[in-house]
Amino acid sequence: SQQGEEDPQALSIQEGENATMNCSYKTSINNLQWYRQNSGRGLVHLILIRSNEREKHSGRLRVTLDTSKKSSSLLITASRAADTASYFCATDAIGNQFYFGTGTSLTVIP
Amino acid sequence: GAGVSQSPSNKVTEKGKDVELRCDPISGHTALYWYRQSLGQGLEFLIYFQGNSAPDKSGLPSDRFSAERTGGSVSTLTIQRTQQEDSAVYLCASSLVVNSNQPQHFGDGTRLSIL
Numbered sequence: 001s002q003q004g005e006e007d008p009q010a011l012s013i014q015e016g017e018n019a020t021m022n023c024s025y026k027t028s029i030n031n032l033q034w035y036r037q038n039s040g041r042g043l044v045h046l047i048l049i050r051s052n053e054r055e056k057h058s059g060r061l062r063v064t065l066d067t068s069k070k071s072s073s074l075l076i077t078a079s080r081a082a083d084t085a086s087y088f089c090a091t092d093a094i095g096n097q098f099y100f101g102t103g104t105s106l107t108v109i110p
Numbered sequence: 111g112a113g114v115s116q117s118p119s120n121k122v123t124e125k126g127k128d129v130e131l132r133c134d135p136i137s138g139h140t141a142l143y144w145y146r147q148s149l150g151q152g153l154e155f156l157i158y159f160q161g162n163s164a165p166d167k168s169g170l171p172s173d174r175f176s177a178e179r180t181g182g183s184v185s186t187l188t189i190q191r192t193q194q195e196d197s198a199v200y201l202c203a204s205s206l207v208v209n210s211n212q213p214q215h216f217g218d219g220t221r222l223s224i225l
Contacts, residue, residue, distance in 0.1 A: 014116070032208040042114070042201055042216030043153075055209035088152060092210030097166065098143070 004101035023089030135204030
């Protein structure tokens with residue numbers, strides 16, 4: 001299966017701390033995306049990183065990609081209570097399907 | 111509204127009944143995806159449509175599931191003879207085109223409960 005796997009499954013931190021979550025996948029990709037899902041809502045796109053990129057920033061988000069290890073990480077700096085959500089990575093595959101991992105549930109304690 | 115709209119937001123039905131779930135994508139988006147998300151799980155791909163091309167149905171779990179997209183816009187996912195294991199949140203997403211370099215825009219889903 002191409003499905004990405006996020007690690008850890010759950011993460012609880014204090015407001016102001018940094019949160020790091022990881023995604024591993026099994027076969028070569030062209031692009032990898034990260035999404036956020038608040039409880040009871042749909043997913044919201046956060047950032048896309050291409051296979052020829054190693055790092056990308058967007059506001060308080062930093063994404064890295066290591067194609068040799070088939071892994072990506074999402075770092076949220078200076079976390080806020082509003083960052084509490086589940087975070088998913090999505091990888092592409094043959095046939096234009098997207099594979100989503102099982103997600104990391106992040107709780108930011110005020 | 112400018113986002114993806116799904117209806118109903120919640121649906122409770124008895125086992126064996128048929129259900130129809132509706133998705134109204136963002137105007138101008140040619141790609142439309144359906145996913146299923148079981149409690150605490152990731153997203154399971156079901157089907158996608160790209161413009162007027164034949165849909166990729168490879169993710170549909172059984173022949174009880176079908177979907178159509180009329181006029182390249184609104185899509186309906188139909189589940190016939192529902193089973194309890196069909197209980198899940200069904201999410202719809204759209205993007206400009208089917209390409210992994212395009213972000214997907216999601217609706218808030220339909221929470222389906224089969225009694």
